[in-house]
Amino acid sequence: MAKQLYYEDVEVGIEIPPLVKRPTTRQLVQWAGASGDYYELHYDKDFAQAQGFPNVLVHGKLKFGLLGQMLTDWIGEGGILRKLSCSYRGTDFPGEDLVCKGRVANKYVKDGEHIVECEIWTENPGGEKTTPGNATVILPSRAQDKKEA
Amino acid sequence: MQQGSIITDEMKEQLGVEGTPTILEVEKGHIRMMAEALGDPNPLWQDEEYAKKTRYGGIIAPPALLCNARAGTGRGVQMKSPFLRALAGGDELEYYLPVRPGDVITSVSKIAEYNEREGRRGKMLFTIIETTYKNQRGEVVATSRSTYISY
Numbered sequence: 001m002a003k004q005l006y007y008e009d010v011e012v013g014i015e016i017p018p019l020v021k022r023p024t025t026r027q028l029v030q031w032a033g034a035s036g037d038y039y040e041l042h043y044d045k046d047f048a049q050a051q052g053f054p055n056v057l058v059h060g061k062l063k064f065g066l067l068g069q070m071l072t073d074w075i076g077e078g079g080i081l082r083k084l085s086c087s088y089r090g091t092d093f094p095g096e097d098l099v100c101k102g103r104v105a106n107k108y109v110k111d112g113e114h115i116v117e118c119e120i121w122t123e124n125p126g127g128e129k130t131t132p133g134n135a136t137v138i139l140p141s142r143a144q145d146k147k148e149a
Numbered sequence: 150m151q152q153g154s155i156i157t158d159e160m161k162e163q164l165g166v167e168g169t170p171t172i173l174e175v176e177k178g179h180i181r182m183m184a185e186a187l188g189d190p191n192p193l194w195q196d197e198e199y200a201k202k203t204r205y206g207g208i209i210a211p212p213a214l215l216c217n218a219r220a221g222t223g224r225g226v227q228m229k230s231p232f233l234r235a236l237a238g239g240d241e242l243e244y245y246l247p248v249r250p251g252d253v254i255t256s257v258s259k260i261a262e263y264n265e266r267e268g269r270r271g272k273m274l275f276t277i278i279e280t281t282y283k284n285q286r287g288e289v290v291a292t293s294r295s296t297y298i299s300y
Contacts, residue, residue, distance in 0.1 A: 062187070064212075065213030
């Protein structure tokens with residue numbers, strides 16, 4: 001794993017390292033099994049086309065999970081993901097790049113916790129934010145580590 | 150509002166009513182399936198030896214574990230809609246405690262809100278469902294607020 005991220009390393013405006021994914025239909029089926037979401041819209045192309053979509057859709061909650069992966073990769077085992085939210089604004093299709101991105105929006109200390117708020121989103125190949133959201137993480141602090149040592 | 154609301158009295162009666170609980174027995178195999186479906190190689194979800202040396206002292210579940218049908222997110226309630234087409238609108242999770250293999254998570258949902266809006270495809274119904282997840286010790290490990298759209 002990468003080295004631990006600390007509160008002091010983070011400034012407002014910095015970007016979270018992007019996580020590039022290209023979901024396949026196979027991955028959607030894996031997700032259906034793991035999550036228990038067997039809605040046909042995500043693996044039956046005829047069904048999806050009857051609903052007016054060109055292809056099956058990437059599950060919204062899979063995108064939630066991928067944004068979660070981007071965040072847990074970034075904060076490492078020393079960080080805590082407190083809040084994760086996103087809206088399934090746009091549709092994403094298998095075989096297309098889905099890039100998870102984020103940016104630090106705010107940082108502050110409250111009740112001894114070193115809190116970082118982020119804007120997060122997924123981007124489609126057209127650069128559109130298909131899944132905008134927010135996350136709150138708690139990071140370890142170098143100052144606190146020193147005090148406890 | 151033209152021709153009255155699509156939100157019926159029967160639907161309103163369901164507001165705040167706790168639905169049937171969903172019980173999820175968290176297993177390592179399930180966590181691994183979820184990590185594989187995400188394509189997330191983080192050893193904290195899978196490698197016991199690695200995870201033992203972290204502050205968690207063992208494997209924990211990725212955030213996605215509590216945001217899906219199997220975990221009972223938005224499930225067990227009497228969700229009614231006059232429309233046939235449905236989409237997930239969004240999810241908001243707050244996490245309080247880690248979830249580990251062996252935990253038994255009981256989730257209970259309730260319909261918190263209905264909103265109707267005029268969309269590109271005509272009238273749309275937004276149903277917001279709140280879910281509380283507790284472990285076998287009765288501790289709240291997470292809460293969620295999920296939006297479902299029908300049109």
